[in-house]
Amino acid sequence: MKPQIPARTQDQAKALIADLQQAAESWTPQRTLTWAFDTFGSRVAISSAFGAEGMVLIDMAARARKDFRLFTIDTEFLFPETYNLMDRIEEKYGIAIEKVYSVLSPEEQERTHGTALWTRDPDLCCSLRKVEPLRRKLSELSAWITSIRRDQTTVRSSARRIEWDAKFGLVKINPIVDWTSKQVWRYIHDHDVPYNALHNQDYPSIGCTHCTRAVRPGEDPRAGRWPGFAKTECGLHIIEPATDSTIAAKAAKIGN
Numbered sequence: 001m002k003p004q005i006p007a008r009t010q011d012q013a014k015a016l017i018a019d020l021q022q023a024a025e026s027w028t029p030q031r032t033l034t035w036a037f038d039t040f041g042s043r044v045a046i047s048s049a050f051g052a053e054g055m056v057l058i059d060m061a062a063r064a065r066k067d068f069r070l071f072t073i074d075t076e077f078l079f080p081e082t083y084n085l086m087d088r089i090e091e092k093y094g095i096a097i098e099k100v101y102s103v104l105s106p107e108e109q110e111r112t113h114g115t116a117l118w119t120r121d122p123d124l125c126c127s128l129r130k131v132e133p134l135r136r137k138l139s140e141l142s143a144w145i146t147s148i149r150r151d152q153t154t155v156r157s158s159a160r161r162i163e164w165d166a167k168f169g170l171v172k173i174n175p176i177v178d179w180t181s182k183q184v185w186r187y188i189h190d191h192d193v194p195y196n197a198l199h200n201q202d203y204p205s206i207g208c209t210h211c212t213r214a215v216r217p218g219e220d221p222r223a224g225r226w227p228g229f230a231k232t233e234c235g236l237h238i239i240e241p242a243t244d245s246t247i248a249a250k251a252a253k254i255g256n
């Protein structure tokens, strides 16, 4: 589908967001997804690690458009339950998940950076296995759709439903940014949405096997991520300015 809004420059893209951003705050997730698909066509994709929130978005997207794009960053360190869920998603929704990998295999990473990098420098490990692959994938797109919620982490608390992503230089769409965990699970149960079996074993947030544990009663839902480190984000949603050249290159692609 051709994009309906021919925003071809950084300024046009930002103007598009500025015009809609306030109004979009009252949009439903379904309306937000429809707007994203109608506006960006095949140049928008859902990014998901298949947590509960991501499953809600995937189900909503499948009801809105049969051929939506869905990609995941496969660190090659995911749980068997997560790979199993990917298979179930492809079968239920009739889509092929676009899997994006680090340029370094786990073996090459070990040769280059030593054993168990995640125990010594998880930021570098996430940068190699998550952020760089994401940056490469987003360079193909004009907009990406995420399932972040404001109450998940401090970094995410100021996210808008639609916003300009200066870090990666494209439009970022967060349809359920104002939802609670309770709303997410209500949707999953009401619509019989598949979800990761680890959620039933006290894993509210699921990442790589090396950096995820079950949470104990009373702990923060994200306490099981990178236990022993102050780290709470893998870097995909941390806001930082992009270089002018990155923004210009990305903005030029919007509307193509």
Ligand code: SF4
Binding pocket: 075, 077, 118, 121, 122, 123, 125, 126, 127, 129, 130, 207, 208, 209, 210, 211, 234
């Ligand atoms: S979550 Fe852990 S294992 Fe996975 S990429 Fe980040 S540091 Fe590496």
